[in-house]
Amino acid sequence: MKRRQLAEEAVNQIEKVFGEYPGHRRAHARGSVYEAIFSSNGNASALTTASHFQPGKVQALVRFSHFSPDPTWADIMSPAKGMAVQFKLAEGEVTNIVGVTAPIFLAKTPEVFTEMLRVMKSFKNGKPRFADLAEVMTQYPESRAVIEILKKMQAPKSFATGLYHSNHAFYFHNDKGKKQPIKYEWEPEAGVEDLSLTDAAAMPIDYYKAEFEDRISQGPVNFRLNIVIGTDEDPTDDPTVEWPAERERIHIGSLSIQKQAPYAADTLFDPTVMTEGISCSEDRILNFRQDAYQVSHSRRKKGQ
Template sequence: MEQIHKEDLTPKEAVDALEQIQGKFPGARRAHAKGDMYEAVFHPNGNAVPYTVAPHLHREAVSATVRFSNSPPNPASIDYLTPAKGLAVQFQLADGSITNIVSSTVPMFVTSSPREFIDMIEIFTDEKTGIKTIDRGLAMVELLSKKYPHSKNVIQIIKEQAKQPPISYAELHYYPIHAFYFVNKDGVRQAIKYEWVPVNETKDPALTSKSLSANYLTEELDNRLNQAPVEFDLVIRLAEDGDNPNDATDMWPEERRKVNIGRLEIKNKIHHKEDIVFDPTIVPEGIELTDDPILHFRSGAYAESYERRSKNE
């Protein structure tokens, strides 16, 4: 793969690099390609009112579209071979606008720099040191740990998740990684981080990959939804002095105050085209972006990915 040495990374260069991991899959997302969408309703409980004027977080229920996914760019990836899972939620606001929360089962990003993230991808795709499939990506963990020691925490989390296949999409914790600012009616800003917390969690220790199909997570979720809705609580963690809202690798201490601000009720599967863009930088009044460079880079990268898949490239 040709190395990119420019200091300023463009969305095109980033998506080109992603396509080197497993190749191109026309019509598919360049990351989290394998996924399914579901109809949902978000029920805010009013606990966010002191912190933000964002309308979808006050008291009226809002419709939402949910997408569960695997992390690789291959739409045929095997569920139990890809540790990181995704949950993207698009809220349909009353005025016709939308806003998104994009999350992963890994609670922090592997780096705070878009440039360094692409450098990491190049390790996976280099002909001498890399590999061509992220399904076997854990074989490169030690190399990454040595080259990027500041990323050891997130790499260790991925290694731990790989040891035990998850029982269900519905029983995982999802972390949107990035911090945002909530702004209330008085203009007071509070840095927060989100977390989706499963309402029902059994943590079955007996699950093994030997008895699983390649698509077992979707199969299990669809069967579960035939019985009852799947629910997640949306929790915010409030930043305190010393917490860095501009660094996606900074997880913030567990003892930070947490507030439950509503419940997501996922009802049924919908067969939606892959034309929804879950851009996390689209936020309503009452929510502001931090200066996190990874967060700001996502918008252009998502747009580039959408343009390519819309052309079936």
């Protein structure tokens, strides 16, 4: 099946499992958007020629979200939170980093991801059944590690206390033609803090947005951008595998989130939109996201 056709199929399956919500993103449907400034400290200059990673500042747009494709789910039903960052470069160019609070993804290929959705029962008439999801995933050996992570996964206490991972590897290219595999991590300056189950149970439906806006009214919310340095032993094509914890991390800049922005209804945070000095790895899920996000974007723009 061609990539675009498979992307249509994947988005159709998401709609079958979670329902259709006209005008909304087909995943991470509910979220809120903020204006930010990214300051690079130049620590990545020897590894990449990318303009936003040279010393200096660029404007950015940030969207925090709850993973569910159903915008009516309470915050706490989506333990995984998203953080999409769009850097505004010169002459209208943009580049994105789209992360989540889980370090790995549940499938290595678009075919397996779509097949998982195909066998999943509908969530439309009630609560999500994570037991069903776990059962589906036992059929896919590469996804077992994710089950263990999902079982233990807790939501962050606030959008401002999540550790967000790119899941995928990317390549940095320097001016000498050297290529370095990396993964990204957004580390909260407020510290990583998860929710206890008791606190989670007591939480109102739209708690995260209100809590974040309260924080930001008192001053900027900051994140450090780290890169994890891949070695020859680390797969660059498999988002179901976490690189070893002892890999070198380099702090390459800081994001200062300043204020609420108009809702980015039309903005497409496509994780494959790169700039000179950075390229996508061969990870098939990463490259498939380009098509799946375009399908979702064109449907929601038409009000479907």
